[in-house]
Amino acid sequence: MTRISADFDVVVIGGGPGGSMASTLLADFGKSVVLFETAKFPRYHIGESLLSGTADLLKRIGVLDRLEDAGYIKKYGVEWVWGDRREPWTVYFKDALAMPYDYGYQVERGPFDQMLLENAREHGVDAREQHKVTDFAIAPDGSATVDFENTATGETGRVTARWIVDASGQGGLVTKRLHTQEWDDYLRNMAVWTYWKGAKRPPGLDAGNTFLPTFSDGWWWFIPLRDDITSVGAVVDRQAFQEKKGMGLEAYYKECVEKTPELADRLKDAEQVDEIRVQRDWSYIYDGFAGDGYIACGDAACFIDPLFSTGVHLAMLSGFLAAVTVNTVLDKPEFDRGRVLDFYENAYRKEFARLRAQVYFLYGGHGSSKDSYFWHARSQFDVPGIDPEKAFISLIAGAFTHRSWYRRYLERLDVPAELRGTIESIFAGKSAGANIDLDSVLIPGEDFTKADGFAVDGAHLRESVSLETREGASLALTPAMELLLELAADGSRTGRQLTEALVDQGACGQDQAQNLVHESVSYGFLTGVEKVRDGVR
Ligand SMILES: Cc1cc2nc3c(=O)[nH]c(=O)nc-3n(C[C@H](O)[C@H](O)[C@H](O)COP(=O)(O)OP(=O)(O)OC[C@H]3O[C@@H](n4cnc5c(N)ncnc54)[C@H](O)[C@@H]3O)c2cc1C
Incomplete structure (x- = not known):
């Protein structure tokens, strides 16, 4: 051009x-x-609850400190009353994969x-x-x-x-x-919400958590904001809303609260401080x-x-x-x-x-167990063997796909040393749940292809060849990666020996080599064949 x-x-x-x-x-x-x-x-x-994965995007443009200084409420997790039982369950962002921050903001x-x-x-x-x-x-x-x-x-x-x-x-x-705007026939809901002062919040770090209870017409968001204000909104089926809206918004909202005892309890001593607002929240995608x-x-x-x-x-x-x-x-x-x-x-x-x-699955699975949500999330993930709950949390934290970006940013991020160690070990593949055994012989996996594409490289995209799994995970085909696949091809080396060979041949340093082996196993670019006895290759 x-x-x-x-x-x-x-x-x-x-x-x-x-x-x-x-x-x-x-x-x-x-x-x-x-x-x-x-x-x-x-x-x-509207749109008040942020993901923990957003924090490093905010850091990228230099506003994370300002958010911190402004005293916005931190959310460390999400509490659900969702599924076949009314017993609440909570997931915490600290348990997500590859997350530099274990909280988001409200x-x-x-x-x-x-x-x-x-x-x-x-x-x-x-x-x-x-x-x-x-x-x-x-x-x-x-x-x-x-x-x-x-x-x-x-x-x-x-x-x-x-x-x-x-x-x-x-x-x-x-x-x-x-x-052309393609509307989703399945996700055509209405949101009805307002703000409360003095709503009951859980103690300690849980005070800022989003709370998501279901009820007969849909589900609620309960988002704690600053100054003891809480955003409380119902997302309801549009049909149910159409049938009931004649009774007036205030009365309808009140009826929905009454149908949700866990929420009614949190609001019983609170004061409504805003009008009832309504918006359709229909899902769409342009072609x-x-x-x-x-x-x-x-x-x-x-x-x-x-x-x-x-x-x-x-x-x-x-x-x-x-x-x-x-x-x-x-x-x-x-x-x-x-x-x-x-x-x-x-x-x-x-x-x-x-x-x-994943949204479809939760809507469709109102009456299922939380474990089914976790397992479904796992099927959305590109890491074989990932723990299902970790997959679910990572998905709703905005995590995994951007793992390589997080890694790149990590150097620049202001992360406490303890947390940094955890994240680095995640990047190293140790927490991916892939049961990597460095004393197994590793060979190249079968289920991946080479693809020409682009990779983000600073301010520009650059041409890159990457390896892609069927699930869509990809890893850049760097010279070190090429050498690793070459070294693994004859099935004669364990993970530990591959790491050593990469270092010996000057492809990369020890940490990088170890990361590359772990990452390749996590994605399935290398796969284990057998466990070898000490000294026997
Ligand atoms: C009921 C409901 C609840 C939600 N809850 C959440 C939540 O908890 N967390 C979350 O992350 N998201 C939530 N969302 C989604 C969130 O609100 C949006 O996805 C998000 O705001 C999108 O950001 P955006 O920058 O694309 O658009 P917007 O934030 O909408 O910004 C678009 C801007 O463009 C301006 N604009 C429009 N037309 C013109 C024009 N012609 N000329 C100049 N300016 C124009 C508008 O004034 C507006 O400021 C929710 C959405 C709904 C409907």
């Missing part, structure tokens, strides 16, 4: 978490970025989104609030014009840019026009996320469901990936643009599909 003369390199539409993430990174990468946000911040938004989206947007400005983004994008056009060369209206003054204007990032949320300004001149992130591309609180995480994760993708398209015209955009879309779709499958 030839360099186009434009007012800006990139126009970002929308200043939610997806838009702030993408714009901040693009500005960091040296691009000139204008962001239009129709609202004046702070503005109200945030009021008004100040949280404002903080992200202000941070974007500090990174050089020209962020304009009360600027509504009214139209756009993309020329055949991919360059774009974007029309806006200043909603405070009524003035209108136009900018030109080399690329558009659509981060306009559920409105999907660009995607709605250029793509395309990107094309010449534009890319969509966050809800502008797809939305799953509130159940696992994945919205902000996916918005920030896709914002990160979108930024690297756009930066690559703009800086590296030698790369096939279609392939680069496909990398982005495939990565985001894969994450969407995995999480949606």
Whole structure:
């Protein structure tokens, strides 16, 4: 692509978490970025519970400390009353795989989104609030014009840019026009919620946990926020809602509370401090996320469901990936643009599909045991032999797929030494539950292929060849990895000996070699054949 003369390199539409993430990174990468946000911040938004996996994305754009300083409530786990018994069960993020942080935050989206947007400005983004994008056009060369209206003054204007990032949320300004929105027939629920002061919370570290009890019409979220405020919302089947809404929202909400004794108990001495709010939360995905001149992130591309609180995480994760993708398209015209955009879309779709499958399973399995949820999560995972509960927690923490990114960030993360040791051992494959025995003879597994693709490498994507399992796990085919497979091919070495050989032949240092062997076994690129006796190969 030839360099186009434009007012800006990139126009970002929308200043939610997806838009702030993408714009901040693009500005960091040296691009000139204008962001239009129709609202004046702070503005109200639903979506208050963040995943522990979001913490290092926040760290990446330098806001994690601010979140900490602002005193947002930390959630260390999620308590469920879900399944065939009404006995509550809790999962903790500390038990997730490959997580640099063992907690997420519960945030009021008004100040949280404002903080992200202000941070974007500090990174050089020209962020304009009360600027509504009214139209756009993309020329055949991919360059774009974007029309806006200043909603405070009524003035209108136009900018030109080399690329558009659509981060306009559920409105999907660009995607709605250029793509088909595929609604999910199964996930068409309604959310009915309000805020309470003084709701009963569990003691100690559990006080900030999200609480998710089911009841006959659906399920509840109970999200503890600062200042003793709690967000309490019911997600109900739209049919049930239609039938009951004639009784009035207040009465319907009250009836739902009464049907859920565990929740009623928490609210019995609390005071309702806001109106009842309603929103449909239908799941959808567009049939395309990107094309010449534009890319969509966050809800502008797809939305799953509130159940696992994945919205902000996916918005920030896709914002990160979108930024690297756009930066690559703009800086590296030698790369096939279609392939680069496909990398982005495939990565985001894969994450969407995995999480949606688990949401389906929990909805379908209202009456099943918690163990069935854990086992289903395991089937979504690309690590053979992973403990089912760990798989479930990792999935709802936003963990595993991004393991290699976490590893890369780990060096830069401010993680307590004790936790760092734990994470490093996880990265080393020791906690993957794959029962790696270094004294087993290892040979290359059979169930993987080589694939040409891209890998995130700093501010850009780079061409990479990777090994991929049938489940979709992949590992870069580095020279060290190539040598490892070569050394294992004749079935004469144990894991320990392979590690030594990698070091002896100068492929990598001891720790790296050990990691590579563990990781290869965890993914199934190497498999054990037999246990050997001391000294016998
Ligand atoms: C009932 C419910 C509960 C939820 N609970 C959770 C939860 O607990 N945790 C969680 O992580 N997620 C939750 N979500 C999802 C979460 O709200 C979204 O996924 C998340 O906000 C998506 O971020 P985004 O940046 O893509 O879009 P948004 O946050 O919606 O930001 C889009 C921005 O674009 C602006 N905009 C729109 N059109 C224009 C235009 N034409 N010009 C300029 N600006 C424009 C909007 O004003 C808005 O500020 C929930 C969703 C629902 C419906």
